[in-house]
Amino acid sequence: MAGVTLEQVTQRFGRQVAVAEVSLRIPDGEFWVLMGPSGCGKSTLLRTVAGLLPVQEGRLWLGERCVNQVPARERDVAMVFQNYALYPHLSVAENLAFGLKMRGVPPAVRQQRVQWVAELLGLTPLLGQKPGQLSGGQQQRVALGRAIVRSPQVFLMDEPLSNLDSRLRDQTRAELKRLHQQLKITTLYVTHDQTEAMTLAEQLVIMHQGRVQQVGTPQTLYHQPANQIVASFLGNPPMNFLPAWFLPNGPPDVTIGIRPEAIRITTPEAGMRRGQVTVVEPLGDVTLVQVQLEAVSLWVKTQTLPTVGESVGLLLPASHCYYFHPQTGQRLELKTVIG
DSSP: OOOEEEEEEEEEETTEEEEEEEEEEEOTTOEEEEEOSTTSSHHHHHHHHHTSSOOOEEEEEETTEEOTTOOGGGSOEEEEOSSOOOOTTSOHHHHHHHHHHHTTOOHHHHHHHHHHHHHHHTOGGGTTSOGGGSOHHHHHHHHHHHHHTTOOSEEEEESTTTTSOHHHHHHHHHHHHHHHHHHOOEEEEEESOHHHHHHHOSEEEEEETTEEEEEEOHHHHHHSOSBHHHHHHSSSSOOEEEEGGGSTTSOSSSEEEEOGGGOEEEOOOTTSEEEEEEEEEEOSSOEEEEEEETTEEEEEEESSOOOTTOEEEEEOOGGGOEEEOTTTOBEEOHHHHHO
8 A cells, every 4th residue: 555645746738727736645544535616626636646647747656656657557556437337248256357357367366356355345146247237336336346356555536426326325435434444545535525525534635726725634624614715615505605794893804704504593683683584495404594684695504494585583603703815715813803
């Protein structure tokens, strides 16, 4: 196994900068997740590590080896795509063994490793079947098994669960976490799904327009976002942003951020900010409510069940507010804002 280090890696497509001076150090055995909006550069970065794209600027290390000039087949990494790319004419066992066969692994060793990975992933009863006879979740496990059986130094996964329904996605996500805890292979995982990112990542990397915005544990990024981009990307619904005058005693000339779960809906009273309920989305354990407050729409997570058109009072506790620079979007410490 090996860690992954990127030093000022930049990738361009024509004049467009897809990845801009990215530097990351992923320790051996850790599970890191790249997350960001479509076009942010996360898949480009993953393909660069895989060797599918040459490093145009900067340096890329796998363990102690700089691999800028090393072809993909010699990097000892395994990549799992959202397209499973199984061979339809081969059985599950043959699909699992195919990469080992191409590398000249002896038949007895191939069989031993296929049996091992089949037991690991619960594929033993399916070894004789063809991909067309499998469910989507079973096909995904075969694709994972084909990567695992090689025992690579690094796993690279590009939205591998996106083709599964929500229940299978939950099951496979739990399986991925269990597998990593057991195998401890360095993993770089790309997703746009917040639940995957927050539950799988030991370290989460948020990207925007080719640049890394923040790196840290999921909880750190959620509670201490470096800027408005990170704050708005994590959370469902995302953080609400308000002009400074919404807090009469708050700091001037800032953008205020507050998460939906921090806002309280109450009976309107004199002197309290009032809004009108425009959307109600009951989710069972919680209700998502959109409230129109003057020119701003706010999302609120609440245990109550208001009705559309109802006038409600809103409590926005200053202790739960974040403050951002109105031009740069960087998060400001309160003492900096008011000092």
